[in-house]
Amino acid sequence: MDAREMKIKAAAAALEFVEDGMRLGIGTGSTAEEFVRLLAEKVAGGFKVEGVPTSERTARLCLELGVPLKSLDELPELDLTIDGADEVDSALRLVKGGGGALLREKIVAWASTRMVVIADETKLVPTLGKFPLPIEVNPFGLGATRLAVEKAAGRLGLAGEIRLRQSGDGVFVTDGGHYILDASFGLIPDAEALSGALHAIPGVVEHGLFIDIADVAVIAGTAGVRVIEAKA
Ligand SMILES: O=C[C@H](O)[C@H](O)[C@H](O)COP(=O)(O)O
Helix, strand or coil: CCHHHHHHHHHHHHHCCCCCCCEEEECCCHHHHHHHHHHHHHHHCCCCCEEEECCHHHHHHHHHHCCCECCCCCCCCEEEEEECCCEECCCCCEECCCCCCHHHHHHHHHCEEEEEEEEEHHHECCCCCCCCEEEEECCCCHHHHHHHHHHHHHHCCCCCCEEECEECCEECCCCCCCEEEEECCCCCCCHHHHHHHHHCCCCEEEECEECCCCCEEEEEECCEEEEEECCC
């Protein structure tokens, strides 16, 4: 099974969590896009959902495929969000933001009663941190914020390159008009402490650590699909 097939398997299994009439947060990325394609087929068959997209990219795909959309202002409470991840650990802590959508993804997931994360087994890790941590920052005072991030990480014994994300010839800009710093700190043994330290920096808008947000992970691998529930 190749990577795309695994993503489709995870997306198909996650579709089982979606009920007719649900208000649905719809994630961003290649795995979430497989979910949107499968959801669109169900919608075409008469299944009713109202989706809130986590990025302009996802919104475009939903509109193209006929998945009905609302804004989060119209639907401030959602039943379920289905989204991908860059890393998932056994406590269902996540690293997200590889596609730059982490802020809207976190806002949408937070507004949802449940979040189901979908991924192929390569994303499952014993400890978060192999994937560089995306940190969304305000463009104002970028240098100062970067330094503050470096110092905060250093106090937790973390160090590594912090790169300003680029896109084509320029700086990558998120849907919210912010920049992304990709921090290669290596393994993050205390994700909660790093999350708190980053949130304390005024120039940090949000970071890609999702802690106590995902309720279920649907992980597709060569041996089949595994469903992991978060411990209460
Ligand atoms: O910003 C993007 C998101 O957090 C994605 O859900 C994440 O990067 C996973 O994307 P993919 O399914 O393409 O690996």
